[in-house]
Amino acid sequence: MKPIIDLHTDLIHSYLKFGNPQLFKEVRKQMTISSLKKSGVKLFFAGLSGDDENKDTFKQIQLYRDLFKKNNINLVLGVSDIKNILNSRSSILHIEGGELIKDLECFDKFYALGIRSVGLAFSEVNRLACGATINTKDDFGLTRIGKLIVKKCNLSGVIVDLAHASEKTFKQTLNTVNKPPIITHTACRALLEHPRNTSDKQIKEIAKNGGLIGIFFSKKFISNQEKVGTIEVLKHFVHVADLVGTKYLAIGSDFAGISKGTPDGLEGYSKLSFLLKSMRKVGFSKNEVEDIAFNNVYKYLKQVLI
Numbered sequence: 001m002k003p004i005i006d007l008h009t010d011l012i013h014s015y016l017k018f019g020n021p022q023l024f025k026e027v028r029k030q031m032t033i034s035s036l037k038k039s040g041v042k043l044f045f046a047g048l049s050g051d052d053e054n055k056d057t058f059k060q061i062q063l064y065r066d067l068f069k070k071n072n073i074n075l076v077l078g079v080s081d082i083k084n085i086l087n088s089r090s091s092i093l094h095i096e097g098g099e100l101i102k103d104l105e106c107f108d109k110f111y112a113l114g115i116r117s118v119g120l121a122f123s124e125v126n127r128l129a130c131g132a133t134i135n136t137k138d139d140f141g142l143t144r145i146g147k148l149i150v151k152k153c154n155l156s157g158v159i160v161d162l163a164h165a166s167e168k169t170f171k172q173t174l175n176t177v178n179k180p181p182i183i184t185h186t187a188c189r190a191l192l193e194h195p196r197n198t199s200d201k202q203i204k205e206i207a208k209n210g211g212l213i214g215i216f217f218s219k220k221f222i223s224n225q226e227k228v229g230t231i232e233v234l235k236h237f238v239h240v241a242d243l244v245g246t247k248y249l250a251i252g253s254d255f256a257g258i259s260k261g262t263p264d265g266l267e268g269y270s271k272l273s274f275l276l277k278s279m280r281k282v283g284f285s286k287n288e289v290e291d292i293a294f295n296n297v298y299k300y301l302k303q304v305l306i
Contacts, residue, residue, distance in 0.1 A: 214252020
């Protein structure tokens with residue numbers, strides 16, 4: 001089984017019950033600790049969010065830590081923690097949405113608790129930045145504290161994620177960083193027009209800066225077709241590869257966080273091996289598949305973590 005690094009999951013949703021029982025049942029089909037152990041995933045980003053006071057966020061961090069301890073999953077805190085990831089399972093804690101980070105002191109607290117990846121935005125406006133769904137005329141990009149947090153991330157070995165970022169947030173972040181940012185989970189705007197998806201220009205800019213594009217499996221962002229399958233997802237991988245090559249491609253499934261349906265054949269972690277086999281059928285070489293699944297992210301982490 002080929003090793004995989006997954007740039008984005010919301011595993012916490014499989015263990016925190018929703019008010020909607022059907023949604024809880026759906027996300028558990030996508031990813032649980034059990035399905036993780038049966039997959040080739042060696043390292044996954046574990047997303048978390050919360051309320052304005054961060055009480056829920058701290059509970060989620062503790063839940064993740066308890067789950068990891070119980071199931072022998074290593075928490076990645078620095079570059080030394082990824083040296084032996086092929087022989088174990090590991091996770092990087094990821095904040096999805098800068099509204100959780102009030103100031104530099106708050107950042108330091110999250111860092112001490114193990115956060116090593118920060119998504120600046122989550123669709124709307126927050127303390128750090130504007131999100132992808134904001135009206136263009138209202139898009140001011142990064143706030144002053146947002147720019148400070150981006151710089152703090154670079155100094156601290158914390159990954160900067162531009163998923164959900166607005167056009168100005170994207171551009172201003174690239175002008176602020178000294179380490180490459182990534183887009184942990186997205187799809188191609190050229191194939192489906194949506195502000196949440198990434199434009200060809202942005203894909204090229206991420207590649208130019210040495211970052212990564214993680215393709216996700218949320219059906220509503222993949223295709224407008226009535227029936228969406230693995231081949232429609234593969235078209236997004238192929239599109240990025242045609243634009244910038246395969247060295248900037250990765251998997252960012254968004255499993256356990258997809259509420260509007262997954263493509264047929266990609267319902268959860270049990271189907272990732274099928275995805276990799278399907279990549280060969282659309283023209284990716286064996287080495288390219290291994291790069292997309294694992295090597296590209298591994299090399300990136302060695303560069304950004306400290």
